[in-house]
Amino acid sequence: MSLFLAALRLQLRLAPRSPGTLQVWATAPLFTAVFLSIAEHAHRTDLASFSVVAPTLMGQWALTLGIAGEIIAEERNQGTLEAVIATPGRFSVVVVARILAVSLLGVTTMAEAWLVAGLGFGRWIDVPHPVVLAAALLANAAAMAGTASILSSLFVLMPSARIVQNTLTYPLYLLSGVLVPLSALPAWAGAVGRAVFLSWSADLLRAALDGPAVPRPVTRIAVVALLGLSGYLIGALLLSRVLRRVRRLGTLTHT
Amino acid sequence: MVSTEEYGTARRGASERPADPAAADAIVVEDVGRTFAVRRGRAAGEVTALSGVSLRVARGEVHGLLGPNGAGKTTLCRILTTTLEPTTGSARVLGLDVTRQSRAVRRSIGLVFGGDRGLYGRLSARENLWFWCAMYGLRRSALRARTELLLDRVGLLDRADARVDTFSRGMKQRLHLARGLVGDPRVLILDEPTMGMDPVAALDFRALVAELRAEGRTVLLTTHDMAEAAAVCDRVSLIDRGRLLMTEDTDAVGRLLSGYERVVAHGVSAGLARRVGALTGVVAVRHEADRLEAETERPSATARVLGVLAAAGVHQVSTARPDLAEVYLHLVGRRGMGVT
Amino acid sequence: MYPTAFHLVRYGFLNAVADFKATYTWRSWSFGWLGRMLAQVLFFTGLGRVLDQPGAVRYLALGNALMTCVVDTMAVVATTSGERRAGTLSLLVASPADLMWVFAGRSLHWPLSGFATASAALFGLGPLFGVTWSAAQVAPVLLLIALTALGTYCVGLFLAVLVLNAPRLRNVVSNCAYLAMMAFCGVQVPVEFWPRGVGAAVQAVPLTHTLRALRAVSDGRPAAEVFGPVGAAVLTAGCWLLAAGVTLRWLVAVPARRAGTLDLSY
Secondary structure, three states: OHHHHHHHHHHHHHHHHOHHHHHHHHHHHHHHHHHHHHHHHOOOHHHHHHHHHHHHHHHHHHHHHHHHHHHHHHHHHHOOHHHHHHOOOOHHHHHHHHHHHHHHHOOHHHHHHHHHHHHHHOOOOOOOOHHHHHHHHHHHHHHHHHHHHHHHHHHHHOOOHHHHHHHOOHHHHHHOOOOOOHHHOOHHHHHHHOOOHHHHHHHHHHHHHOOOOOOOHHHHHHHHHHHHHHHHHHHHHHHHHHHHHHHHHOOOOOO | OOOHHHOHHHHHHHHHOOOOOOOOEEEEEEEEEEEEEEEEOOEEEEEEEEEEEEEEEEOOOEEEEEOOOOOOHHHHHHHHOOOOOOOEEEEEEOOEEOOOOHHHHHHHEEEEEOOOOOOOOOOEHHHHHHHHHHHOOOOHHHHHHHHHHHHHHOOOHHHOOOEHHHOOHHHHHHHHHHHHOOOOOOEEEEEOOOOOOOHHHHHHHHHHHHHHHHOOOEEEEEEOOHHHHHHHOOEEEEEEOOEEEEEEEHHHHHHHHHOOEEEEEEOOOHHHHHHHHHOOOEEEEEEEOOEEEEEEOOHHHHHHHHHHHHHOOOOOEEEEOOOHHHHHHHHHOOOOOOOO | OOOOHHHHHHHHHHHHHHHHHHHOOHHHHHHHHHHHHHHHHHHHHHHHHOOOOOOHHHHHHHHHHHHHHHHHHOOHHHHHHHHHHOOOHHHHHOOOOOHHHHHHHHOOHHHHHHHHHHHHHHHHHHHHHOOOOOHHHHHHHHHHHHHHHHHHHHHHHHHHHHOOOOHHHHHHHHHHHHHHHHHHOOOOOOHHHOOHHHHHHHHHOHHHHHHHHHHHHHHOOOOHHHHHHHHHHHHHHHHHHHHHHHHHHHHHHHHHHHHOOOOOOO
């Protein structure tokens, strides 16, 4: 646990200074303005929650994807990968903790989006279900970290992973109902989207900001957490393969 | 090897240059100083990279600029290649002022630096040279002909279409040199060109510099490798902490220290070492175990040392002139390489 | 002989093509990049489907399809900044070439890629959302895409020059720039939706005008409603290119040589 917290703290210190974080903070208000303007122009004030949830999830995921892509490459470039592996701690714990730090930091984009809606458009969005919102944000951050840990290993194992990374933004947002609920997608796409934790988080977050009571909040949060946990387990498995490769070959040959 | 006359178009280009043909020196640096603004926490300060540097390099000379990392060598190169303006003083290349006539200077110089950077890694060697030839105003057949000549010259013809990413350090360095030659420059600035090269590649490089000299090009070469400077340079300048300590013929630098000579002997007792140290003309003595190293300031003193050693029955004796390394260490002090 | 502007652009472009070929294969561009860009169009247009507003889907589809070429083209900021990372920037400065023209050629693959992306989006995805084209409309649409790509390229070159000395900001600046265009230039909602000041400011952006022209073509409005915006787009693009050249020479290169921020070996 202390290893987990130490890694988390380290990354929380590093992240605010990285250009990736700066980019997400700078773009989240613009995304919010884009979504809100579409809703406002159509006089659909009821869609304001869409305009806050989507930039939050997109910003968080962009940050998480960024760190997952560089975390192992960075250790390797610095020549610290071997040193980290040689320590008794579980490397997968370090990886997931560092990614979690970044995805938690990404929650701040929700505050940005909320402020943009209020200050820019005069829509001060209520938070009728703060407890559900907080729990959903936490579960979502954890699920993002778990899922992204798969990618951190994948990027090392697959030479062409950078191209895969491209397809993990908009196609994923589209398929997992980040902006528009899955119910608006064709049935087959909706079925695929249900397997992605993001679709559950997006629905939950929107529900927590809308008026009526949130149905089955505990179950839905549990689904997010479970999907995230399975991501972590797959990630840990892949990571052990990467580390075996380091030990066997003395280096990671793929870039 | 390719003679300069084969670079047809560039010769025509040369006649258009407004360079001063009467300038006897290819490079003239007069009292150049350069400071950089730095920020340490909240305090803003200044670091002096160069201070009062004056230097002349004759046409056709291979001049070594020798000094540890951070001495100011690269700063001087940047000023001469017009990528940095001097804070004080002035510099001219082929009679052209580097600040006021920078574009004409760029036409007349070639720049090569060591390390992995400065090439387009995703392009092939040939594509890199095409691009750079175009940057120097070559066109069509002249561009292609120059590219092939240079590839041939640096021995990269058989790998010309491979991506530069896949090249070894030595190959990249040869490509760097070819790149520096695309404009058929009369003056070449080589900034640490052998950095990271393996010894064989470094030897090849020396042969190339000799060719450049034979073609009448002026070369300013920075290095912290004394052996390299001694092997290829006509004259060397020693630079340290932004100041030019001295400029001498490569041989003369050696003479400077030892009219100075050095005698090394084995099987010498401590008492005998003390006697040697007391002789006139002996300036330094080191004695470890039974090994003696004595430095003398003139040949007569060397003869006296040899006489005393022979009389004491010591036969394992050798004399040597110091190499540049020793001159360097004497002048810069024993601060060690790469430490500033 | 000093290299001419045409010559520099041409060889810069050859460099760009080689660079592009090394980054993408035909397959990775189509399935990786193009797929992602089309998904982006679907993503934003999808919001139109839940709006229940007539014409909203069509409006969003047209705007976001043309927008893809802006996203592509903005990569010029990163590519130009890459010259510093590759260590070639100082070599270019030390050469007799005019840096502005080298830069102008060096990233031309991005507007080309953008042209292809937006064409695929407008002609491939458009019909799914009611954006259909007659044979006579194809040529003007292609020309408008090309004009958008090149006009945005001029904006991008200006931004690229601006961040030449602050390479850490390259992605922030290019992303914010295209998102600002996406928000305010009439891509998602008409320019008139925004406050007057914003509406005035976006008149400086070529995309605002090409998009207006494209919508006019799509609606089959009279030619004057197309040519007016086209003229404005050409004019604003020229201004951005000029601004890039002036900024590079007097506000970036000269101060950089004074301050010593053009490094040789790293």
